[in-house]
Amino acid sequence: MPFDLPPVTRNLLIANVAVFLLQQVMGQALLMNFALWPLGSGLFGAWQIVTSAFMHGSLAHIAFNMIALYMFGGTIERTFGARNFTIYYFVCAISASLLQLAVLWFFPGQVGPTLGASGAIFGLLLAFGMLYPQEKVMLIFLPIPMPAWLFVSLYAAAELTMGVTGIEPGVAHFAHLGGMLGGIVLIQYWRGRLPWKPRRRLLR
Numbered sequence: 001m002p003f004d005l006p007p008v009t010r011n012l013l014i015a016n017v018a019v020f021l022l023q024q025v026m027g028q029a030l031l032m033n034f035a036l037w038p039l040g041s042g043l044f045g046a047w048q049i050v051t052s053a054f055m056h057g058s059l060a061h062i063a064f065n066m067i068a069l070y071m072f073g074g075t076i077e078r079t080f081g082a083r084n085f086t087i088y089y090f091v092c093a094i095s096a097s098l099l100q101l102a103v104l105w106f107f108p109g110q111v112g113p114t115l116g117a118s119g120a121i122f123g124l125l126l127a128f129g130m131l132y133p134q135e136k137v138m139l140i141f142l143p144i145p146m147p148a149w150l151f152v153s154l155y156a157a158a159e160l161t162m163g164v165t166g167i168e169p170g171v172a173h174f175a176h177l178g179g180m181l182g183g184i185v186l187i188q189y190w191r192g193r194l195p196w197k198p199r200r201r202l203l204r
Contacts, residue, residue, distance in 0.1 A: 008082050009073035011091065013066055016117055019054040020062045024131040030055070035113035036097050040103040043113075049101075052095035055115040065117045072124045079131055084202060088186055089140075092123025097181025114172045117178030122159075127150055129150040131203075156180055 005013070025032050036052035037043035056062035077085040096119020128135070129152030136145040146154075156177065163173030188194050190202040 005070070005074050006077045006082065006084050006085075009069065009077050011017050011068060012073065014064060016054055016056070016066060016069075017109075020056050020164065023055060023098045028046075029115065029116070035115040037113045038108070038111075038162070039101055040105070041111075044101075048113075049094055050090065052097060052113070052115045053117050055114055056117070058063075061116055065121050068121045068125065069117070072128050072151065074133070076124050076127050079127075080202075082095070086194055088123065088127065088183065089120050091186050092126075092179040093117070093120040093181045095185075096120065096122070096172075096175040096179035099178025114175060115176075118172065119175045122155075122179040123183035125155065127187060128152070130184070130187055149171040152180075156199040170189040 032043060033045070034048060034051040035055055036048045037045075056065065063086075068073075073085075076088070078087055097114070100119075111190050129148045133147060133149035135148045137148050137151045139144045159173045159176045162168045162171070165179065185194070187203060189196065190198055192198060
């Protein structure tokens with residue numbers, strides 16, 4: 001597990017923790033203005049598509065996300081470089097918010113806001129699985145090592161199943177999938193495998 005975190009990963013960790021501490025001070029005021037509220041709720045603001053990714057609902061929520069950022073962020077940042085890692089992280093966060101908004105628009109039901117870095121974190125997980133498919137990873141509560149590609153595939157399938165069936169209400173499963181979707185599109189674009197080609201390929 002890396003201790004010498006590169007700058008963007010380190011700053012994202014600091015920013016998320018700082019915002020969480022600010023939430024404890026400001027409470028509902030921060031939630032009402034900067035969490036992601038559904039379209040048509042009267043509380044939605046375009047900035048929430050980004051700001052919601054720095055807010056968390058509980059200590060366990062931020063702890064899980066920051067542990068994952070700590071574990072995977074440094075490796076992906078060193079692979080992409082600081083600039084492209086920053087772009088990648090925010091693309092995943094934004095695509096997570098957009099898919100969550102679309103799902104809530106077409107299938108209304110949730111009244112409260114969505115918040116958390118999970119969409120961006122799932123994007124990092126997706127990148128790790130694509131770039132380092134044979135690296136061994138495992139869940140804390142299921143200590144069985146498996147190749148990263150299999151781990152990511154099973155996790156994505158579980159998120160889709162829970163999102164469709166509503167097995168685990170209160171969790172933004174489609175935001176998680178949105179982060180992965182944004183990640184795979186951007187990686188494939190950088191690899192030159194989409195109809196729109198980058199000026200130069202950034203990844204093999």
